[in-house]
Amino acid sequence: AQSVTQLDSQVPVFEEAPVELRCNYSSSVSVYLFWYVQYPNQGLQLLLKYLSGSTLVKGINGFEAEFNKSQTSFHLRKPSVHISDTAEYFCAVSDRRNNAGNMLTFGGGTRLMVKP
């Protein structure tokens, strides 16, 4: 079984400032890692994913994340945020094994609030 912890439920930040949203996971097996974004009253949109290869993953809207296996972390970063980045962000993991049902385990979410 896996679990995902997003350490901050809310992150307020001023426009054009850098931001980091933290995600730690626990798993007894190898996992894939994902970040999704959710705007109010909408579904989830995939920001980026780590499957294999380079541990630094670049996604849409200028976001990137770094997989750190030793620290079991997958923190999301953006060097300069915009008002339009205000949303809820979810970190998720899934079991790499093909017979695992491809289910996602989500963290509790982090609400990013960008202020002018």
Added chain:
Amino acid sequence: DGGITQSPKYLFRKEGQNVTLSCEQNLNHDAMYWYRQDPGQGLRLIYYSQIVNDFQKGDIAEGYSVSREKKESFPLTVTSAQKNPTAFYLCASKSRREGLDTQYFGPGTRLTVL
């Protein structure tokens, strides 16, 4: 254009009634999923289906039922046995052919029990 649709966007139900939430996809995806979202709790898996005519319970299946008679459709019924059904419900799908675990989500249905 391809995507996942959920209807209705908002749904109100009286206590004791069953309601069915629709989820349709035209992405030719094999697997489909239903999640429930409550404030501060992230998403929790209700049911999933990897192929037509087969589905499995997720973490919180009690009080819910599903069917998968067609590849494109995966309706969720919230029964009167579900004690606290007010929530935001999200449907997702995934291509087995892609070989990678990327789920794509619909816009959601907000269910409120009056």
